[in-house]
Amino acid sequence: MTDASNFIWYELMTPDPEGAKAFYDAVVGWTLSTGHGDNNDYGFITRSDGGMNGGVLRLSPDMATHGARPCWLGYLHVADVDAAATAIAADGGQLLMPARDVEMAGRIAMMADPQGAPFYIMAPTPPPGAEKTESNVFSITEAQHMRWNELATNDPAAAIAFYTKHFGWGQEGEMDMGDMGAYQFIQRGAVGLGAVMPLMPGMPAPMWSYYIGVDDIDRALAAVKANGGTVTNDPMEIPGGEYAMNGIDPQGAAFGLVGPRS
Incomplete structure (x- = not known):
């Protein structure tokens, strides 16, 4: 692969x-x-x-x-x-x-x-005949794929140095979060993989969070609430006009969602 x-x-x-x-x-x-x-x-x-x-x-x-x-x-x-x-x-x-x-x-x-x-x-080990294909579980645009990978860490500079060294990623651009620090974007080649941010108060330890693509953020928000999930951050507009939110599933796993608003 x-x-x-x-x-x-x-x-x-x-x-x-x-x-x-x-x-x-x-x-x-x-x-x-x-x-x-x-x-x-x-x-x-x-x-x-x-x-x-x-x-x-x-x-x-x-x-x-x-x-x-x-x-x-x-x-x-x-x-x-x-x-x-x-x-x-x-x-x-x-x-x-x-x-x-x-x-x-x-x-x-x-x-x-x-x-x-x-x-x-x-x-x-790729299936026979798929040796030169790429995994498509991650997509920057598509619903039902993972669309964003976000690392919260107590040392963003050291984390970026580590991942760029061992995985060849790039780091270009950032968003100012005020007192919370910088939200620094990471790339694999020309593709935006996600971002690295400082560990926020209340986060127990450094961790990766993953944002799942949905077809409609409001429909997904209603489904989270109706099916026993907990919303930790309501939908917020992100660059490009889509919306992202965070939650915890009924079994206790944290997740993110990203998608358009109809």
Whole structure:
């Protein structure tokens, strides 16, 4: 695949995939599967166009006992998982889950950046005939895709230096947030991936947040409220005329939404 340093997969960790399915199917328009047969612990997120946009991992009581919490995690493409994990650890990052092979998917490891924000790295095994294709789970424009990746961290300058070094991203442009600091945009080539911002009061630790594209922000807002979600930031207009909001799903995972207002 040709996705070097791109977000190629997103994963929801949740103790209740069935409840998450009811919520995200209504809010986003996805169809979540909740695992079946021998693989009851892992399901998939399918868009209405038939494409997959990520996975759903059942958070077991044992995982929760060891500190895992409901959340969304992103997967970054690397050519060599073991080499990347070694380089990241040598540069102040942490290996949270050792590298392992996932049948028919590729090799993965869970890392944390030097400030503590977790993410996966992955060297995928593409399907036969798809060796030169790119993942389309991330799109800067399309509903039902992830559209924005936002890192809140206690050291934005160090975080930007880390990701630009290890993933080749760029950082151009910023938005002044007043007393809250700068909202600094990050790019992969000419494509805007998202932004890095200071850790806000009340945020427990550095973390990535992911914004899901929706067809209508007001419809999605109503669906969040009607299906047991919590709104933490109401829709706010963003550059370009669309709207973004934040919430927490009924199982406790934070999420963002972005889309137009009809």
